[in-house]
Amino acid sequence: xxxxxxxxxxxxxxxxxxxxxxxxxxxxxxxxxxxxxxxxxxxxxxxxxxxxxxxxxxxxxxxxxxxxxxxxxxxxxxxxxxxxxxxxxxxxxxxxxxxxxxxxxxxxxxxxxxxxxxxxxxxxxxxxxxxxxxxxxxxxxxxxxxxxxxxxxxxxxxxxxxxxxxxxxxxxxxxxxxxxxxxxxxxxxxxxxxxxxxxxxxxxxxxxxxxxxxxxxxxxxxxxxxxxxxxxxxxxxxxxxxxxxxxxxxxxxxxxxxxxxxxxxxxxxxxxxxxxxxxxxxxxxxxxxxxxxxxxxxxxxxxxxxxxxxxxxxxxxxxxxxxxxxxxxxxxxxxxxxxxxxxxxxxxxxxxxxxxxxxxxxxxxxxxxxxxxxxxxxxxxxxxxxxxxxxxxxxxxxxxxxxxxxxx
Numbered sequence: 001x002x003x004x005x006x007x008x009x010x011x012x013x014x015x016x017x018x019x020x021x022x023x024x025x026x027x028x029x030x031x032x033x034x035x036x037x038x039x040x041x042x043x044x045x046x047x048x049x050x051x052x053x054x055x056x057x058x059x060x061x062x063x064x065x066x067x068x069x070x071x072x073x074x075x076x077x078x079x080x081x082x083x084x085x086x087x088x089x090x091x092x093x094x095x096x097x098x099x100x101x102x103x104x105x106x107x108x109x110x111x112x113x114x115x116x117x118x119x120x121x122x123x124x125x126x127x128x129x130x131x132x133x134x135x136x137x138x139x140x141x142x143x144x145x146x147x148x149x150x151x152x153x154x155x156x157x158x159x160x161x162x163x164x165x166x167x168x169x170x171x172x173x174x175x176x177x178x179x180x181x182x183x184x185x186x187x188x189x190x191x192x193x194x195x196x197x198x199x200x201x202x203x204x205x206x207x208x209x210x211x212x213x214x215x216x217x218x219x220x221x222x223x224x225x226x227x228x229x230x231x232x233x234x235x236x237x238x239x240x241x242x243x244x245x246x247x248x249x250x251x252x253x254x255x256x257x258x259x260x261x262x263x264x265x266x267x268x269x270x271x272x273x274x275x276x277x278x279x280x281x282x283x284x285x286x287x288x289x290x291x292x293x294x295x296x297x298x299x300x301x302x303x304x305x306x307x308x309x310x311x312x313x314x315x316x317x318x319x320x321x322x323x324x325x326x327x328x329x330x331x332x333x334x335x336x337x338x339x340x341x342x343x344x345x346x347x348x349x350x351x352x353x354x355x356x357x358x359x360x361x362x363x364x365x366x367x368x369x370x371x372x373x374x375x376x377x378x379x380x381x382x383x384x385x386x387x388x389x390x391x392x393x394x395x396x397x398x399x400x401x402x403x404x405x406x407x408x
Contacts, residue, residue, distance in 0.1 A: 021312040028101065028311070031318040032112035036137055038325055039097040043140040045089040049166075050141040051281055052099070052134055053086045053288045054127055055148060059103075059303055059313070066308045069105040080105050080310055082317075085130055086288045087139070093284030095291060095328050098321045099137060100130050105310035112318070117311075127156060131165045144168060144269060146285040155225035158240050161268055168267040168282055171247075178220040178242065187247070190219060191264050194249045199276045202252050210260055213251045216275040220244050221266075246271070250279040290361060294324045298362035299369040327365045345371060 020026060043050060060079040061067050070078040085100035102111040102118075109118040109126065113133045127147075134143055144166040152171050160167050173188030196213035204210045222242040229236045248265040267278055295302045300320050307313050330342065342359050345367030353359060377386065 017316075018307075018312075021307055021315045022309075026315055027115055028110060028112045028314045028318060029115050031315055032100065035097045035318065035321060035325065036099055039087050039099045039137070039139060042096050043087075045091060045094065045096060046087075046139075046141045047089075047091050048141065049090045049144045050139045051088045051090050051093075051146060051284065052143050053088060053146045053285050054083065054130065054151075055086075055285075055288045056081055056083045057292050058082075061303070064306070064308075067310075068308075069107050069310050071104060071106050080313065083126055083130070084288065084291065085134065086291055088284055088287050090144075090281070093280075093287055094332055095287050095324075097325045098291065098318075099139075100133055101314060101318065101321075102126055102130065103310050103314045103317075107310070110310045110314045112314075125156075127151065128159050128163060128165070131160065131163065135165075142166065144281065146281060148285065153225070154221055154223055154240070154243070155227060155238065157221060157243050157245075157266075158225070161243050161245075166267075166269050168265055168269065168278055168285075170282065171264045171266045173264060175221070175223055177247075178222055179217070181220070187219075187264055190217065190247060191249045193217065194247065196249060196251060199279075204252075204254070204260060208254065210252050210254050212279070213253060214248065214275045214279050216246050216248045216278075218244070219247045219266075244268075246275075246278075248275045248278045250282070291321075291324060294327065294362060294365055295320060298365040300365070323365060323368070327361050327368065330364060331359070331361050348374070 058073050058077075058079060059082055060073060060077050061070055062076065062078050064070070067078075071080060073079050073081070081104040083102040083104070084098055087096040087099050088094060089096060100112050102109050102113070104120070107117060108120050111118055111126075113129065127145075131143070131145060134145075145160075145168070147167060147169045149170045149172060151169060152175075154175070157167075157169070171187055173186060173191070175187055176184050177187050177190055178184055179190050179193070194215040194217050196215040199212045199214050202210045202212050220242045222240075225238040225240060226235050227238050228234075245266040245268050248267060250261075250263045250265065251259055252261045253259055263279070263282060265278060265282055269278060294300065295317065300323075302317065302320070305313060305316060307316055330338065330345075342364065345364050346353060346359050347367070348370040349363040349367035351360075351363040351366065353363065381389075
C-alpha cells in the first residue's frame with residue numbers, strides 16, 4: 001500500500017490507489033471473490049465442519065474530517081464498525097481466510113454480500129444474513145458459527161435455530177433457563193450443577209500449567225426477547241418458542257484449584273460432537289484477534305488509512321486481507337525452503353523474537369513489505385548503483401556528523 005522504490009512517485013501511487021478504490025466497477029462483493037475462492041480451495045483443511053467466527057471491531061477515525069459518512073461510536077469518537085466473518089480449520093484452529101465483511105457507516109451497511117449498500121440494521125441482525133450468505137458460498141463442509149458473549153440475545157438464538165444454523169455462543173450467567181423441563185434458574189446457577197471432568201493440560205505461563213475441566217447438560221431457553229419498539233422509541237417484550245440447547249461449561253484451574261477462566265457455552269451442535277470439542281472450538285474463536293492485529297499493525301495500520309468513504313475503506317481492507325491469507329499460509333507451511341524464507345522475513349522486519357518462538361505473523365507481514373520493496377528496487381537499480389548509493393549515504397553521515405573529540 002505504500003509507494004515502492006520504482007519509477008513512480010509516492011503521489012502517483014496515491015492517485016492510482018484513489019482511482020482504483022473509487023472506481024464504480026470495483027465493489028466489495030467483487031473484491032471478496034479471491035478470498036472466497038481461496039476458502040473453497042483450502043476447505044480441505046477442515047475435517048468435519050467449517051468453523052466460522054463472526055466478530056466486530058470499531059475503527060475510530062475521529063480526526064479524519066474528510067470521511068463524512070462516519071458514525072458516532074463512543075463519547076467524542078467517530079468512525080465505522082467492522083463485522084468480519086473468518087473461516088478457520090476445525091483441526092487446529094488455523095485461520096484460512098475472511099469470507100465476508102460488513103462495514104457500518106452513516107449511509108448504511110457496505111457489505112460483500114450485495115453490490116448495493118444495505119439499509120442500516122442492528123449489528124446483531126446482520127449475523128443471520130451473513131450466515132445465509134456463508135451457506136450459499138458452498139464451502140464443502142457444514143458451518144458452525146462461533147460467537148462471543150456480546151451476541152447473547154434470545155431473539156437471535158431463536159432466529160439462528162429456526163433457520164437451522166449451527167452455533168456456539170458464550171452466554172451470560174444471569175438470564176434464566178429451564179432445566180429438566182420444569183425447574184427455572186439463572187444460567188450460572190444451572191452451570192453449578194454440571195459435573196466437570198478433567199480433559200487436558202493448559203500452559204498458563206512458562207512456569208505454570210493449568211488443567212481444563214469440561215461438562216455439559218441439556219437446557220431450554222424460553223425468556224421473552226426485548227426488541228426496539230415500532231418507531232424506534234422505547235422497547236417491547238416479544239414472546240417466542242423455547243430453544244433447546246446444550247450448556248457446555250469449561251473451566252481452567254491452577255494446581256491449587258483456583259479458577260483462572262470459566263466459560264458458559266450454549267450450542268445446538270449435534271450431541272455426537274463432544275463437550276471437549278465444543279470447548280476447544282471456542283478457544284479457537286480468539287484467532288480472529290490475530291486478523292485484527294494484522295490489519296491494525298504489521299505495516300497495514302488500518303486505523304490510519306486516508307480513504308474518504310466507508311466503501312473505499314472496505315475495498316482496501318479486502319485487498320489487504322489477501323496479504324493476511326498469504327502470511328497465514330506461510331506461517332504453517334513446512335520445508336527447509338519455507339523455513340529459510342521465514343528467517344529472511346524476520347531479519348528484514350527488524351523485530352526480535354523469543355527463543356522459543358522463531359517467528360510471529362505480524363513480523364512475517366512486516367518483513368514481507370520490506371522484501372517487496374527490496375525486490376522492486378532491484379528491478380530499477382543495479383546492485384552496483386545500490387552499493388554506490390549506500391557509500392554516498394555513509395560518507396554523508398561521516399562528513400556531516402558530529403566533530404571528532406580531542407582524543408579522536
